[in-house]
Amino acid sequence: MISTKRRVFLKGTLAAGTVGVAVGAGLLAPSKLLAAWPSEAFGAEGLEAAFEAVTGSSDIADGDVTLSAPEIAENGAVVPVSVESSLDNVTEMAVFVELNNQPLTAHYVLADGAHANISGRIRMGESSNVIAAVKSGDTWYKTVQEVKVTVGGCGG
Amino acid sequence: MSIRVRAQESNGVINIRALMSHDMLVPDDDGGPHFIETVEIARNGDTAITANWNYTVSRNPFLQCEIDGAAGDTVTVSWTDNKGESDSTDVEVR
Numbered sequence: 186m187i188s189t190k191r192r193v194f195l196k197g198t199l200a201a202g203t204v205g206v207a208v209g210a211g212l213l214a215p216s217k218l219l220a221a222w223p224s225e226a227f228g229a230e231g232l233e234a235a236f237e238a239v240t241g242s243s244d245i246a247d248g249d250v251t252l253s254a255p256e257i258a259e260n261g262a263v264v265p266v267s268v269e270s271s272l273d274n275v276t277e278m279a280v281f282v283e284l285n286n287q288p289l290t291a292h293y294v295l296a297d298g299a300h301a302n303i304s305g306r307i308r309m310g311e312s313s314n315v316i317a318a319v320k321s322g323d324t325w326y327k328t329v330q331e332v333k334v335t336v337g338g339c340g341g
Numbered sequence: 342m343s344i345r346v347r348a349q350e351s352n353g354v355i356n357i358r359a360l361m362s363h364d365m366l367v368p369d370d371d372g373g374p375h376f377i378e379t380v381e382i383a384r385n386g387d388t389a390i391t392a393n394w395n396y397t398v399s400r401n402p403f404l405q406c407e408i409d410g411a412a413g414d415t416v417t418v419s420w421t422d423n424k425g426e427s428d429s430t431d432v433e434v435r
Binding site for chain 1: 392398405407423
């Protein structure tokens, strides 16, 4: 456990250094997650830390986001999740599982012409709230649904 | 490794379904963590959607999404995992 955290910390430090240099050189827009795979956000433990790493704030307002997921998932290894929003100008979307060790499960960057309508399959270690969030303009909005898991899907 | 992609246009919107063959090993697995970090969906060479994933995406990942476009366009689905392996597939939109 200690060694794992140390590895995450080292990776985070290295990534932050690289991004910092790139921003300083004017190579990157100052948006948090549009560049490479965001290791800091995926490594965040606890929902508030994950929200903070993705959106810059530890809380997200409820809003016009539709999350489709089963109320009861018999197999936590394969939980179908769809996220959709009719909000304008959606540029990012994210899926969090509150009680997974690392809540941030998926993060999507949408260019012009991409619709705010994405589906996938995720793993859940235990029954938990699932949070779908979208960034419309400069603001993030979320919706929360509880999914009860009969058999956990994160191994161990 | 393989990616199976279906891309169908209706009313100016391309519906894309991609099924990627990957074990998506979690940290507790032998050889893990080993998982797809990034998936790119491109239309005629321009990136439309970039997906960043954690190891908590299910094995043999499925992704469905929608982008503007027309029949005859080329949709490219490509992924890169945390060990530097990658795969890519082009399909013509029907």
